[in-house]
Amino acid sequence: MIFSEISSTNDYLKQRLTKSEPLTEGSVILAVHQTKGRGQMDSIWKTRAGENLTFSFPLYPRFLSIQNQFWLNIGISLAVLKSIQEVLPKHDVSIKWPNDILINNKKASGMLIENSLKGKIWNYSIVGIGININQEDFEVDTQFSATSFKNEDKQHFDLDQVFQIVCKHLNHYYTELQDSENWDDLKQTYLDNLLGYNKIRSFRIQKSGFIQEGVIQNVDEFGQLCIQIDGRIEKFGLKEVQFIS
Numbered sequence: 737m738i739f740s741e742i743s744s745t746n747d748y749l750k751q752r753l754t755k756s757e758p759l760t761e762g763s764v765i766l767a768v769h770q771t772k773g774r775g776q777m778d779s780i781w782k783t784r785a786g787e788n789l790t791f792s793f794p795l796y797p798r799f800l801s802i803q804n805q806f807w808l809n810i811g812i813s814l815a816v817l818k819s820i821q822e823v824l825p826k827h828d829v830s831i832k833w834p835n836d837i838l839i840n841n842k843k844a845s846g847m848l849i850e851n852s853l854k855g856k857i858w859n860y861s862i863v864g865i866g867i868n869i870n871q872e873d874f875e876v877d878t879q880f881s882a883t884s885f886k887n888e889d890k891q892h893f894d895l896d897q898v899f900q901i902v903c904k905h906l907n908h909y910y911t912e913l914q915d916s917e918n919w920d921d922l923k924q925t926y927l928d929n930l931l932g933y934n935k936i937r938s939f940r941i942q943k944s945g946f947i948q949e950g951v952i953q954n955v956d957e958f959g960q961l962c963i964q965i966d967g968r969i970e971k972f973g974l975k976e977v978q979f980i981s
């Protein structure tokens with residue numbers, strides 16, 4: 737379904753699914769323009785009409801246990817990463833934990849994955865993805881300044897073509913996830929493309945307020961970032977650590 741204007745594709749889906757209006761797994765809600773696009777941690781995702789990809793789709797990943805929720809994040813992140821690498825093969829594309837996708841160290845894509853659980857059973861997951869394609873300037877800047885395909889590659893891109901490529905990779909990685917024998921490979925590919933993996937970097941530790949050097953060693957099954965600091969592995973959740981450089 738394509739909407740020329742909608743508040744947020746994630747919110748639209750959430751309303752439908754909470755009203756028990758079933759939607760087939762993977763049916764895509766695409767917006768030419770979102771008036772109240774949402775980002776992670778209550779941020780806003782503001783992009784210009786008709787210049788970018790903003791879409792959401794429902795998944796029912798009942799093959800994953802609740803403890804394994806982060807695997808969905810790994811699969812979707814890899815799909816967007818590989819799509820951008822396919823379209824922009826000459827550029828440096830990486831994942832900034834947990835799921836920002838950077839081109840040449842600037843943020844080009846973000847995702848908002850909202851899971852609904854019923855007790856111990858997975859009810860649904862809404863996957864919302866924003867990819868900056870042809871927009872040239874951005875009002876809201878993140879710590880990693882925002883960019884787009886056009887800003888990095890100096891040419892205009894056909895949104896439909898990019899969307900088809902993203903769908904191809906999403907199908908591929910979702911299918912891969914359904915076979916847990918592939919998980920080690922998926923995790924290694926995620927780590928190999930993770931900004932700062934196995935490299936000395938600086939992090940601001942929220943709790944202490946200190947900036948410390950450390951090396952990202954892993955992401956655990958709960959999605960926590962495991963950083964070796966002063967010879968010890970410390971684990972951090974989303975708001976607990978900030979990548980400095």
Ligand code: BTN
Nearest residue numbers: 744773774775776846847864866
């Ligand atoms: C982030 O990096 O903060 C996540 C951004 C997610 C934006 C997408 S755009 C489509 C979908 N609808 C929303 O309201 N948000 C997501």
